[in-house]
Amino acid sequence: MKAKRRLLSAGIAAAMLLCGAPAYPRIIDGVVALVNDEPITFSEVREEVAGGLGVPLGDADAYLREERDTAAVLRWINALVEAALVRKELAKKGSAVADAEVDKAIGSVRKANNVDEAQFIEILAREGLTPAAYRNRIRWQLERGAIVRALKHREVTVTEDEVRAYYRENAERFARGGQVRLETMLFPIPEGESAEEAVVRARFAAQQALASLPPGRPLADGIGVARAAFPAVELFAGDFLPEEDLLPEMRREIARLRSGERSGPFPGEHGVYIVRVVERRGGTPREFREVMDILAEEMTDRRSEKAYADIIEELKRSASIDVRL
Numbered sequence: 001m002k003a004k005r006r007l008l009s010a011g012i013a014a015a016m017l018l019c020g021a022p023a024y025p026r027i028i029d030g031v032v033a034l035v036n037d038e039p040i041t042f043s044e045v046r047e048e049v050a051g052g053l054g055v056p057l058g059d060a061d062a063y064l065r066e067e068r069d070t071a072a073v074l075r076w077i078n079a080l081v082e083a084a085l086v087r088k089e090l091a092k093k094g095s096a097v098a099d100a101e102v103d104k105a106i107g108s109v110r111k112a113n114n115v116d117e118a119q120f121i122e123i124l125a126r127e128g129l130t131p132a133a134y135r136n137r138i139r140w141q142l143e144r145g146a147i148v149r150a151l152k153h154r155e156v157t158v159t160e161d162e163v164r165a166y167y168r169e170n171a172e173r174f175a176r177g178g179q180v181r182l183e184t185m186l187f188p189i190p191e192g193e194s195a196e197e198a199v200v201r202a203r204f205a206a207q208q209a210l211a212s213l214p215p216g217r218p219l220a221d222g223i224g225v226a227r228a229a230f231p232a233v234e235l236f237a238g239d240f241l242p243e244e245d246l247l248p249e250m251r252r253e254i255a256r257l258r259s260g261e262r263s264g265p266f267p268g269e270h271g272v273y274i275v276r277v278v279e280r281r282g283g284t285p286r287e288f289r290e291v292m293d294i295l296a297e298e299m300t301d302r303r304s305e306k307a308y309a310d311i312i313e314e315l316k317r318s319a320s321i322d323v324r325l
Contacts, residue, residue: 040081180240187273210265237278253266257275262274
């Protein structure tokens with residue numbers, strides 16, 4: 001195993017690039033990492049941030065240049081390191097994701113939403129995504145699935161008995177007419193010319209707040225971090241409410257959450273939200289057959305996440321990784 005991390009100042013890194021750096025078949029605008037001698041550039045990190053947060057490239061560039069938390073920047077670089085390792089391994093096994101597969105997946109999304117290309121681009125723009133950024137996101141989803149199938153297929157396969165047991169553990173999530181008590185963090189977005197800038201700041205702040213919270217902790221523990229980045233943030237911890245009274249986008253999010261779990265940032269009627277399910281009560285459970293397919297897919301996804309983490313750990317142990325900041 002040869003894994004190393006060197007943290008270099010921008011000046012030292014630039015000097016190294018000018019002094020005997022190898023030639024690559026693309027323009028090197030500043031190398032932030034080498035993965036088995038393959039470069040990851042600043043532009044790639046900027047594109048990763050833009051796609052991940054749904055913000056323009058210029059805003060992603062400003063975020064990276066102004067961010068003082070090295071760990072926050074390293075999280076974005078690490079995502080690209082993982083992608084490079086996965087693509088190399090898939091290519092070695094003859095299982096690389098072809099452009100045609102990406103095209104097919106995007107076509108399926110458009111078909112499911114019954115939109116033409118122009119409408120689809122407009123929808124992406126509202127989410128802060130370019131077609132290229134969305135394509136990269138789809139490719140990465142396909143590659144994650146491909147590497148898990150190639151290396152850990154048996155570990156992620158679920159049986160009907162396992163799904164039934166999972167249903168019993170999660171029956172509260174599928175009750176009709178139930179009530180839920182939530183903790184909600186809202187990053188309000190004002191109307192007018194400043195709305196787009198506020199959305200960018202809200203998404204940054206939401207990501208920072210989540211990164212500061214260990215799993216299972218209340219959102220209140222992250223309000224200080226959120227407020228430092230977005231002073232207008234609000235925190236609500238109300239009483240039980242009927243689930244049908246919640247905003248549609250909030251119902252979709254909490255349907256995936258057990259009690260104690262929290263969502264990622266998502267857009268809503270008044271801004272960007274993060275929700276945490278504190279507790280559920282009441283309601284009539286749905287029949288197992290009604291939710292069996294949903295639960296089987298969810299179980300597979302959870303197992304795939306674990307399998308993927310194990311794969312990445314194994315790949316990193318045998319890789320040469322040099323991160324430069």
